[in-house]
Amino acid sequence: MLEKKVFTLSSLTRSIQNVIDSHCNKVVWIKAEIVRLNYYPKSGHCYPALVEKKDGKVIAELRGNIWAGNFELINKKFKSILKEELKDNITVVVKGSVTYNPVHGLALNITDIDPEFTLGELAREKAETISRLKEQNIYGLNRQKTLPMLPKTIAVISVETSKGYGDFMDVITNNPYHYKYHFLLFPAILQGERAISTIKAQLENIRKHSNDFDAVAIIRGGGGEIGLSCFDSYVLAEKIATFPIPVLTGIGHSSNETVCDMVSFQSFITPTKIAEFLLQKFHDFAAPLKENEQKLNNGVNTMFRERKTGLVETSRLFSSLSITALSNARANLQNHIFNLEKQGEVLIARENNILEQAGRTLVNRATNPLDDARTQLTFTEEKVRMLSPKNILKRGYSITRQDGKIIKSTQEVKTSGILETRLYEGTVISRIEKTINTTTNE
Numbered sequence: 001m002l003e004k005k006v007f008t009l010s011s012l013t014r015s016i017q018n019v020i021d022s023h024c025n026k027v028v029w030i031k032a033e034i035v036r037l038n039y040y041p042k043s044g045h046c047y048p049a050l051v052e053k054k055d056g057k058v059i060a061e062l063r064g065n066i067w068a069g070n071f072e073l074i075n076k077k078f079k080s081i082l083k084e085e086l087k088d089n090i091t092v093v094v095k096g097s098v099t100y101n102p103v104h105g106l107a108l109n110i111t112d113i114d115p116e117f118t119l120g121e122l123a124r125e126k127a128e129t130i131s132r133l134k135e136q137n138i139y140g141l142n143r144q145k146t147l148p149m150l151p152k153t154i155a156v157i158s159v160e161t162s163k164g165y166g167d168f169m170d171v172i173t174n175n176p177y178h179y180k181y182h183f184l185l186f187p188a189i190l191q192g193e194r195a196i197s198t199i200k201a202q203l204e205n206i207r208k209h210s211n212d213f214d215a216v217a218i219i220r221g222g223g224g225e226i227g228l229s230c231f232d233s234y235v236l237a238e239k240i241a242t243f244p245i246p247v248l249t250g251i252g253h254s255s256n257e258t259v260c261d262m263v264s265f266q267s268f269i270t271p272t273k274i275a276e277f278l279l280q281k282f283h284d285f286a287a288p289l290k291e292n293e294q295k296l297n298n299g300v301n302t303m304f305r306e307r308k309t310g311l312v313e314t315s316r317l318f319s320s321l322s323i324t325a326l327s328n329a330r331a332n333l334q335n336h337i338f339n340l341e342k343q344g345e346v347l348i349a350r351e352n353n354i355l356e357q358a359g360r361t362l363v364n365r366a367t368n369p370l371d372d373a374r375t376q377l378t379f380t381e382e383k384v385r386m387l388s389p390k391n392i393l394k395r396g397y398s399i400t401r402q403d404g405k406i407i408k409s410t411q412e413v414k415t416s417g418i419l420e421t422r423l424y425e426g427t428v429i430s431r432i433e434k435t436i437n438t439t440t441n442e
Helices: 009-023 068-081 115-135 163-173 194-207 234-241 259-263 271-365 367-387 389-394
Strands: 028-036 049-054 057-065 090-101 105-113 153-158 182-187 215-219 247-250 399-402 418-422 427-431
Touching: 009 090, 057 090, 068 105, 068 115, 090 115, 115 234, 115 259, 153 163, 153 194, 163 182, 163 215, 163 271, 182 194, 194 215, 194 234, 215 271, 234 259, 247 271, 271 367, 271 389, 271 399, 271 418, 271 427, 367 389
Parallel strands: 057 105, 153 182, 153 215, 215 247
Antiparallel strands: 028 049, 028 090, 049 057, 090 105, 399 418, 418 427
């Protein structure tokens, strides 16, 4: 019976190491997916977990090593070309050689990564996302939403301490028109792989209260163009495209439009541009109101000035006409008094003549008849005296005229005119309120 030959573990691993070093030390380019970057900031080294998948299943797996010096150069190249840092869940083409360490095992020692390949992969994934959204007829849904004429209540997805959010709030708060808005911040990570899950979660929170908001603003700033690939994600783009209210994106880039920008209601290159857009919407609403208010005030003031001027002119005209009418009425009254006095004098003279004739006749006829005549004369004189206009007026009677004509009946009165009433002492000018027609039978 042959004796068993037993090897130590270290001798076995050294043998494996010798084989690897002798036959697998060639530098090659390998396509793989980094599922976990495993970067250690303290040492600067990186130990990415590399896999190859087929139909969603892992068919190969290998640990990689990227030493600090190489990692710094590779990451710098990635940020320059892709505007992205090396991260989890990214497909790459790496340059390296297989190494084996008795303690740490098999690994791929990576010395370089081609960012151009990854750039192509990201472009392909972006194109696939766009195609998928269009196939499902949801690509332009959010752009079909209606933004209120005056959007004042905005849900903001951002980082409270970010420069972009600070710039946005500074422009809104310190606007020269003093317009007031209502904002509610929904904090989220806006860069890297975690951005997708946190933004998605906050969109779901806002959706539950979408009736309370006019729009959603996704504000990112302070990070340049690094970490934008998350905004090409189908998961995030689909949430924005199908959101029930308008979504405004201010992701903060100018050269590369993300899919989220494409499907949002409206995209802006910076957060401050969103703020300026909202202020302009408010101004477009408020300016015409302010202008119309000024026009209304000016019109009312002009109308009051014109009415006041017209009233003053009317008052002056009325005063002038009143003075003229009063003067004419006074002159007419004096004329009527003069005529009345003349008529009284004529009447008295006539009666005196009659009396004188009667006296002469009585004297000639007889003494008794003369006494009778004297008595009759005295009676007649008294009657004439009583019939004098002045005595009639003195007894409480009055003479009323309208337009110079003596009024004897209410039917002769013009209700729109002015009455002049001559009293024993003075004249009364009056307006007619009402006439009462009465008939007196004597």
